[in-house]
Amino acid sequence: MTATVARPPRMARTRPPRSVGRLISRWALPVLTALAIGYLLIPVMVMIVFSFNDYQGKFNFIWNGFTIDGWLHPFEWPGLPGSITNSLLIAFVSTAVSTVLGTLMGLALTRYDFRGRGPMNALIFLPMATPEIVMGSSLLTLFIGSALPPLNGVIPRGTFYPLGLQTILIAHIMFNISYVVVTVKARVAGFDRHLEEAAMDLGADEWTTFRKVTLPLILPGVIAAALLAFSLSIDDFVITNFVSGTTNTFPIWVWGIIKNALPVQINIVGTIIFVLAVGGVALSTLRGGGAAPTRIR
Amino acid sequence: MADVAVRLTQLTKRFGDPAGRRSATADGSPTAEGVTAVDHIDLEVEDGEFFSLLGPSGCGKTTTLRMIGGFEQPTFGRIELQGEDVTWLPPYRRNVNTVFQNYALFPHLSVFENVAFGLRRRKVPIAEVKRRVSEMLELVELPGFERRKPSQISGGQAQRVALARALVNKPAVLLLDEPLGALDLKLRRQMQVELKRIQEEVGITFIYVTHDQEEAMTMSDRIAVMNRGRYEQLGDPEVLYERPRTRFVAGFLGVSNLLPATMDGQADGYAAFRLGDGTTVRVPTTVLEDQSGSVAVGVRPEKIRMHETDQASPPGFNSLGGTIVDASYIGVSTQYIVRMADGRRVTVYEQNVERATKSELWKTGEQVVLAWSPDHCFVVEEGGGAAPESDEELNAVA
Numbered sequence: 001m002t003a004t005v006a007r008p009p010r011m012a013r014t015r016p017p018r019s020v021g022r023l024i025s026r027w028a029l030p031v032l033t034a035l036a037i038g039y040l041l042i043p044v045m046v047m048i049v050f051s052f053n054d055y056q057g058k059f060n061f062i063w064n065g066f067t068i069d070g071w072l073h074p075f076e077w078p079g080l081p082g083s084i085t086n087s088l089l090i091a092f093v094s095t096a097v098s099t100v101l102g103t104l105m106g107l108a109l110t111r112y113d114f115r116g117r118g119p120m121n122a123l124i125f126l127p128m129a130t131p132e133i134v135m136g137s138s139l140l141t142l143f144i145g146s147a148l149p150p151l152n153g154v155i156p157r158g159t160f161y162p163l164g165l166q167t168i169l170i171a172h173i174m175f176n177i178s179y180v181v182v183t184v185k186a187r188v189a190g191f192d193r194h195l196e197e198a199a200m201d202l203g204a205d206e207w208t209t210f211r212k213v214t215l216p217l218i219l220p221g222v223i224a225a226a227l228l229a230f231s232l233s234i235d236d237f238v239i240t241n242f243v244s245g246t247t248n249t250f251p252i253w254v255w256g257i258i259k260n261a262l263p264v265q266i267n268i269v270g271t272i273i274f275v276l277a278v279g280g281v282a283l284s285t286l287r288g289g290g291a292a293p294t295r296i297r
Numbered sequence: 298m299a300d301v302a303v304r305l306t307q308l309t310k311r312f313g314d315p316a317g318r319r320s321a322t323a324d325g326s327p328t329a330e331g332v333t334a335v336d337h338i339d340l341e342v343e344d345g346e347f348f349s350l351l352g353p354s355g356c357g358k359t360t361t362l363r364m365i366g367g368f369e370q371p372t373f374g375r376i377e378l379q380g381e382d383v384t385w386l387p388p389y390r391r392n393v394n395t396v397f398q399n400y401a402l403f404p405h406l407s408v409f410e411n412v413a414f415g416l417r418r419r420k421v422p423i424a425e426v427k428r429r430v431s432e433m434l435e436l437v438e439l440p441g442f443e444r445r446k447p448s449q450i451s452g453g454q455a456q457r458v459a460l461a462r463a464l465v466n467k468p469a470v471l472l473l474d475e476p477l478g479a480l481d482l483k484l485r486r487q488m489q490v491e492l493k494r495i496q497e498e499v500g501i502t503f504i505y506v507t508h509d510q511e512e513a514m515t516m517s518d519r520i521a522v523m524n525r526g527r528y529e530q531l532g533d534p535e536v537l538y539e540r541p542r543t544r545f546v547a548g549f550l551g552v553s554n555l556l557p558a559t560m561d562g563q564a565d566g567y568a569a570f571r572l573g574d575g576t577t578v579r580v581p582t583t584v585l586e587d588q589s590g591s592v593a594v595g596v597r598p599e600k601i602r603m604h605e606t607d608q609a610s611p612p613g614f615n616s617l618g619g620t621i622v623d624a625s626y627i628g629v630s631t632q633y634i635v636r637m638a639d640g641r642r643v644t645v646y647e648q649n650v651e652r653a654t655k656s657e658l659w660k661t662g663e664q665v666v667l668a669w670s671p672d673h674c675f676v677v678e679e680g681g682g683a684a685p686e687s688d689e690e691l692n693a694v695a
């Protein structure tokens with residue numbers, strides 16, 4: 001976009017344009033774009049820069065000089081490694097489960113006409129539309145309720161209560177599924193059913209057709225959905241805070257520690273996550289662009 | 298008698314019947330709701346034949362083909378492939394392959410892998426896969442395209458890849474659903490010839506769906522002309538053109554003049570029919586089948602000659618007087634519209650041979666006598682069945 005605007009159109013040569021218009025078209029968009037990108041990136045920049053801060057006292061707030069001390073001990077703070085392990089575990093498991101379930105649901109909801117499909121399509125948006133804080137508190141109510149009469153003893157202890165990794169997982173899978181379904185549905189909607197018929201025509205049974213044709217073609221959508229689920233899971237705070245009990249995830253740990261200290265390790269872990277996320281997105285964009293052109297004759 | 302490749306028995310497909318029931322009634326007869334896309338079709342396609350299903354949009358051609366391919370389950374009836382009942386078998390258990398209308402090439406696979414897809418499913422050894430795929434690409438004249446993706450080839454090439462992908466499996470029957478529909482006229486013509494060549498070369502039975510009568514006529518051994526879920530007539534192209542049995546067939550294949558008539562006795566192998574303006578025309582009794590009710594006598598516009606007087610027309614020919622109301626010069630021929638005494642219009646094509654320049658052509662307003670051999674007549678049933686076009690419309694289109 002910027003490129004076409006920055007270079008005045010060919011017509012400009014034969015007919016001199018109004019100079020103000022040209023000025024605007026030449027400068028306004030690039031400048032605004034730069035501002036917008038700056039606005040988005042400055043917090044990240046601050047985070048990265050302050051991960052190299054040689055700060056005084058407990059709080060890493062004021063710039064005091066460059067050091068790589070923090071980066072030499074990136075996880076050295078009581079409770080930090082455990083919380084990161086938990087976050088990663090939850091993110092991986094909830095992403096895997098919700099991607100598989102959500103993909104199948106997305107396929108079913110676009111493909112098949114069954115009773116209750118309409119309501120199902122609407123319900124799938126509910127977890128996204130409900131305020132997180134409401135979702136968190138009602139999940140907490142549900143989980144605690146499961147340990148009280150009359151449910152007490154019906155559901156094995158340790159499933160919903162006491163709160164811990166498993167309840168966080170249940171919550172994350174729940175909200176992730178919605179996002180996966182919506183993302184996958186968008187991809188499946190543009191899918192040509194004849195391709196699957198062609199595969200079956202050529203001797204592929206249902207499973208082979210799925211493996212060789214359906215999945216490769218919706219894969220970019222599935223990968224995008226998985227990345228989204230992973231990032232939603234790894235930085236969820238509100239819902240997790242309600243259902244985590246005494247288990248710490250990284251965001252919960254940060255929230256707990258900043259009352260007493262703001263160690264440089266927070267910036268470092270944040271930077272690592274940012275770099276990995278950017279890398280992941282870049283990779284999936286490259287793959288997605290090459291592997292599955294949606295153009296179908 | 299050649300072996301039967303495909304036999305359809307009372308094949309019926311209804312859409313939109315109440316959910317949960319395959320058929321509202323036991324024999325698939327209509328209920329209040331729903332569309333009958335295919336209506337109790339009986340059909341036998343012979344081995345090695347180029348068979349076409351021809352008909353207007355929505356007449357059920359695709360649905361018939363999809364049932365043979367296994368993509369659609371019949372509401373009623375039976376499908377046999379080389380004597381084996383395949384009615385309820387999934388597509389991957391039928392020895393047929395399909396060339397889809399939009400080609401349906403796998404966009405994520407190369408041309409080679411597209412063509413090899415069927416062979417790989419059957420675990421054919423790699424070396425043989427390579428050999429057969431290259432042979433096939435050779436046959437469809439696309440060697441060297443192995444590594445291209447479907448998005449990197451042209452429409453005509455995609456069509457040929459789709460053909461190769463199906464043929465490489467050596468199916469008993471190849472189903473083609475308007476495979477040339479997306480191509481421009483010139484390429485269509487070229488591909489028609491090529492398709493016919495390939496069919497003769499591989500000797501596989503082709504069932505070809507099209508709504509283009511010219512395409513069906515040039516390529517097919519036999520054609521079934523479909524209308525509203527049934528076929529109205531089945532035969533080789535020449536019979537369909539020379540002896541259409543219904544108004545619909547007469548109008549769908551080429552242009553016809555249909556003159557409502559009543560039978561007026563028979564003699565010497567000819568039947569006499571009285572037309573609306575009182576003229577009597579003769580028709581060989583051989584073309585009479587048990588047409589019942591009111592009938593129309595038909596004659597193709599190019600079979601009619603025009604003369605200035607009655608005397609000029611050869612003896613024994615049918616003749617009919619009229620006034621030229623329109624003449625359009627089309628280069629190879631001139632098309633005239635002649636109005637009869639009762640107001641009916643007859644279309645006549647005359648080759649621009651004897652009268653070649655504009656000044657020599659017949660003029661609007663001239664009185665003429667139309668003459669044609671009785672052997673060029675056919676008789677269709679009037680009334681029942683949908684006429685695709687009325688005479689007036691025919692004249693307007695032609």
Ligand SMILES: Nc1ncnc2c1ncn2[C@@H]1O[C@H](COP(=O)(O)OP(=O)(O)OP(=O)(O)O)[C@@H](O)[C@H]1O
Pocket residue numbers: 312313332333334352353354355356357358359360361508
């Ligand atoms: N899945 C479906 N659900 C309901 N009706 C259908 C379905 N598929 C086809 N039909 C109807 O069945 C009839 C026959 O359709 P079909 O696709 O076989 O026509 P066709 O002869 O192939 O026409 P065309 O030349 O336009 O492709 C049409 O009236 C169509 O509307």
Ligand SMILES: [Mg+2]
Pocket residue numbers: 358359360
């Ligand atoms: Mg069709």
